[in-house]
Amino acid sequence: MVSPTDVKVYVEQLKPEVFGFENINSVEINQLPQGLWNFNYVVKINGEKFVFKIYSPNIPELLFGNKGKDESVALNVIKDLQIAPEPIHFEYSHLLEKEVLIYRFVEGSQLLSFSNSVIEVVAKNLAKLHALDISKIEDLPRKKETMHTLITDIISTFEKCNKLNIDKNELNLFRNFVEKAKKYVDSESEIEHPSVLVHGDLAPCNIIVENDTLKIIDWQRPTLTDPAFDVWAFVEDAFVRWDLPEALSEGQKKLFIETYSSLVNDPTILERVKKKSSLYYLNVGLYCLMRYTEYESGQISPERTKGKEHLWKKYNIVKDVCVEKLKERSTFKVPAVTN
Ligand SMILES: Nc1ncnc2c1ncn2[C@@H]1O[C@H](COP(=O)(O)OP(=O)(O)O)[C@@H](O)[C@H]1O
Ligand SMILES: [Mg+2]
Structure with missing residues (x-):
């Protein structure tokens, strides 16, 4: 389980430049609908919304995959097509002991x-x-x-x-x-x-x-x-x-x-x-x-x-x-x- 508090601690140790900011002045965390395997949060930083997708450890034999690295590569490869959200950052977080993908939140339903x-x-x-x-x-x-x-x-x-x-x-x-x-x-x-x-x-x-x-x-x-x-x-x-x-x-x-x-x-x-x-x-x-x-x-x-x-x-x-x-x-x- 990754709690909103864990996410807050994680955000605060990231460099503000990751988001294109000089400083991180405000952080507001809300849960997104949870999928079967991962933890999804929407994090408002300095008034801008980002999705934090935190992957559960890789599950063998998962037909629908849960590799954060692949998702990050795919979002970068298709960036110019404008058919998917803009990727911001991907890393293995030693703090959370999980892969984390950050991408810009898409308004809509x-x-x-x-x-x-x-x-x-x-x-x-x-x-x-x-x-x-x-x-x-x-x-x-x-x-x-x-x-x-x-x-x-x-x-x-x-x-x-x-x-x-x-x-x-x-x-x-x-x-x-x-x-x-x-x-x-x-x-x-x-x-x-x-x-x-x-x-x-x-x-x-x-x-x-x-x-x-x-x-x-x-x-x-x-x-x-x-x-x-x-x-x-x-x-x-x-x-x-x-x-x-x-x-x-x-x-x-x-x-x-x-x-x-x-x-x-x-x-x-x-x-x-x-x-x-x-x-x-x-x-x-x-x-x-x-x-x-x-x-x-x-x-x-x-x-x-x-x-x-x-x-x-x-x-x-x-x-x-x-x-x-x-x-x-x-x-x-x-x-x-x-x-
Ligand atoms: N960029 C986004 N904009 C709006 N809602 C989002 C966005 N990203 C994720 N969500 C919400 O979070 C949910 C889970 O995200 P998703 O990437 O599909 O993860 P999972 O693998 O857990 O299904 C989605 O079903 C959607 O409701
Ligand atoms: Mg999904």
């Missing part, structure tokens, strides 16, 4: 509903991100993502689930999906993908909107890989349902896809999203099943779950969304599970 204009702006911002020249970026993770690498990840997450105390019917349902997915991957041809900078966690809560402008936050999982994942995350139902009770309507999905694809030079993007979609649902569904089971069976320390129960329960909701989507798809139709 989390994306809670989708007007056509918001959808168009997200599509434009994402197209800008995916068009960025990455040839000089060396210090971000790089991953060639094929249907074969996806099925390998899926099998590995399934094996982890297999070791947990999961309801037999639920596990059988997923076992069946995995078997179907293996056959599907064997029968489909791969399509080469361009590698671009992918955000990787495009949930509505990571988009801050004010009027017609918006900024994307929470860059903990930047990867040089297939942009299909970001497009899928925004238009398909899993990430949206992490935050909102309803998915995008068919018309909204179409508007996003049309706007995005008219702005990028990626002729096979839609084909790749379509081909990989079920695999993404299965991967995310299994990951959510794993995390929710760990939470429910008390394997996550109370320090991480206390007061955040509503967040942990979201894993179960998204897992159900993924199951529903997989059941709808003909390649993944499974027979009714019997005891």
Whole structure:
């Protein structure tokens, strides 16, 4: 736990130049909505607002990443695109014994509903991100993502689930999906993908909107890989349902896809999203099943779950969304599970 008092002590030992000030005259600290893993504060220094994101120690096997260094590198690389907050400072703090990222606060609120204009702006911002020249970026993770690498990840997450105390019917349902997915991957041809900078966690809560402008936050999982994942995350139902009770309507999905694809030079993007979609649902569904089971069976320390129960329960909701989507798809139709 990092308390507001800890943050205050930390701020006061920073050099004022970090913020472009000669002196630090006033400091006011308020908590931001807390995520699952990190501690987020908004700190008003000399009347200007900054976000302090203090990372919990790196958690192994975290699909959505929590590397402060990567977030800091990503924010610096995309600075000129103006689609994300301005990074101010990053360091490992020996005082807090944690990584700390400081960036300028973005006025606005989390994306809670989708007007056509918001959808168009997200599509434009994402197209800008995916068009960025990455040839000089060396210090971000790089991953060639094929249907074969996806099925390998899926099998590995399934094996982890297999070791947990999961309801037999639920596990059988997923076992069946995995078997179907293996056959599907064997029968489909791969399509080469361009590698671009992918955000990787495009949930509505990571988009801050004010009027017609918006900024994307929470860059903990930047990867040089297939942009299909970001497009899928925004238009398909899993990430949206992490935050909102309803998915995008068919018309909204179409508007996003049309706007995005008219702005990028990626002729096979839609084909790749379509081909990989079920695999993404299965991967995310299994990951959510794993995390929710760990939470429910008390394997996550109370320090991480206390007061955040509503967040942990979201894993179960998204897992159900993924199951529903997989059941709808003909390649993944499974027979009714019997005891
Ligand atoms: N620049 C910002 N402007 C406004 N709100 C922010 C900003 N940065 C973070 N927040 C708020 O803090 C929350 C957590 O930040 P985020 O970077 O998404 O961390 P986490 O990894 O814990 O989800 C966000 O959901 C948002 O509500
Ligand atoms: Mg977040």
